[in-house]
Amino acid sequence: MRVFQMQRLAIILFLYAVGGLEISIPSLPSESWKAALVCRHIMHESDWISIATLSTQNAIKGYPFVSLESMSDGPKTNSTGVPYLYMTPLDTPSIDIMNDDRVSIMASLAQSDYCKKENLDPEDPRCARVMISGTFKKIEKSFPEYDFALMSLFERHPVMRKWPKGHAFYPAKIDIQQIQLFDNFGGVKQVTPKEYFDVNITNILNMNLNFDKIFIVDVTTV
Template sequence: MTSLKIAITLFLCAFCKSDIVPKSPPEPWQAALMARYIMHNSDWVSIATISTQTIIKGYPFVGLKSLSDGPTENSTGVPYLYMTEMDVSGHDLESDKRVTIMATLAQSDYCRTQNLDPQDPRCAKLIISGTYIKINKSSPEYQFGQDSLFDRHPTMKTWPTDHQFYVAKIDPVQIDVLDYFGGIKHVSKEDYFNANITNIINADVQFSRVSVLEIDN
């Protein structure tokens, strides 16, 4: 990255406010930004696994999980989950790490205030299919993920210790957005993680994760 890009990034951040998450969704043509907006504004997701239950073994099975992609001031885009093997979905994922999650603005007030049915394409949805990963408890990412989850869901701190909850994440293989008429839009993994919905960025976040202006010399 050139010094010019860095200077512009820092200049833009000098005008940041504490209310850093946009109150309205991005425009339909901003698919990657919309994906990150939905993720950061979601408290929970539907989660689809490959069932290990005897009668429906091999069928898709859907559950619901609370999540966080980081504290309010730092959207990472990474779906962090607090899991236990005692849960049905958690048990399924011990057998098959393939998973799909879906988040939707229908869980907020946005679709209701816009008089949009949850099935209306304009009531935006984010679908991520990927690989389920248990995060190493000794890694800095584990503490970050746990702090992010506890910040969004404080009651998690009181959940039973004998359930052996742990922090996991999903590594995307395919990222889809449905936010307008015309069908699903595919968002590349690179575009998804490079999209930035926050104006305040933690000091240790790499510049590659920050939106900058391109200026031709």
């Protein structure tokens, strides 16, 4: 029997399986489905991400450059899986992106207190992390998701409303091309964008249940 140890997920999934609530859970969940679920959980629980761009700075032109950006994938009760960012053209990553819009981002359970409680070093693969690569997209005011992106960001980061108007902040997102999960020994797991977006955890979140530790269990082997 394989058991996946995580925060706030498995008992909730079990309740969904027996309670008749609406969520798409395969009768025999595949490893890729479980990996996608973990990715969605990490992204929704994360308030910030590391972002890597290709530098335009003269001294390191063409080198990878890493920075930190606040992030939201939706309001606390509505996970979309889309990494929304609030950017200014004055920031170094934005300057790099104007030249090359390819980026990679990373979020980790080390951002929460989970890994400390489990005595896991941030580099330990069991302190799960997700790496997403894709292209950076500015969300224009004319786009249908403009208001939703702002709402998602401002709910998670209320101080953003007070950031200087003269810095021309704007909402943006990552158009996901590749997803990798590192959550256990044995190397990274590949998750396709379709698998990632097909796992909808919003209904789970709205159950508003909290557990210190719960498990994803393959009940077919119990």
